Amino acid sequence: MNRIDLIKLLWLVLLLFPGGLFAQVLPQDKTTGKFYYSEEVLVKDGPQMDLYHRAKTWFNLAGQNKKTINLDDSKNGMLAGDILTELAVVADNQKQKFKLKYTVNLQLSDDRYWLSLNNFQLQKIVSLNQNRSTKELIVNSQPLEVWLNGKEKVNSKVQIPAIKQKLEKAVYKSIFTQMEDLNAHML
Structure with missing residues (x-):
């Protein structure tokens, strides 16, 4: 088994047993309170390259969509989106959609890259049925910190502890699944 196959196997094991990841929380900047x-x-x-x-x-x-990438600098090895x-x-x-x-942000160099995540925003979605079609509306869009920390008043049922815990778990699972996918693409 070569080194690349071993690394892929390790990632597969991490994907099959991600429970330890959800016990972690995103760190918060002490001055701004923002997750990163x-x-x-x-x-x-x-x-x-x-x-x-x-x-x-x-x-x-x-x-x-094609507007996902905000910064594309191949010369300096920088991508952001x-x-x-x-x-x-x-x-x-009750099922609630968000x-x-x-x-x-990615900074790339030979044999390594630096990854950072920031500007987390959570949007609550409500479905409206009109004329046999369903339209989705964003009814509450706020920084993730507001939803999970409850530092500001949010006019929705998300403040109920049971849903707040489930929402937090869904957020972390989504983020870490995307990062595992990115790391798998980078091998």
Whole structure:
């Protein structure tokens, strides 16, 4: 088994047993209170341009449209873009839909890249049935910190502890699943 196969096997094990990831929380900046995440990832035999192309492919697959990438600088090995994922949370026999948006910043160099996540925004979605069609409306869009910390008043049932816990778990699962996917693309 070569080194790349071993690394892929390790990622598969991490994907099958992600329970430990959810016990972690996103760190918060002490001055702003904003959530963030950052790490340096080493990639054996990963020239900067190869990593750049792998990262760009990941952004194109993970993004919802062509405007996903906000910063594209191949010369300096920098990519940044907004990721939007849908979440569904069930509490009290009621399904609530949300969209989670955040910015992914990548700085690439030979054999490594630096990843940072910030600008987390959570949007509550309500479906309206009109003339045999369903239309989705964003009824509450606020920073993730507001939803999970409850620092400000939010006019929704998300303040109920049961749904808040389920929402927090869904958010972390979504974020770490995307990051595992990115890391798999970068191998």
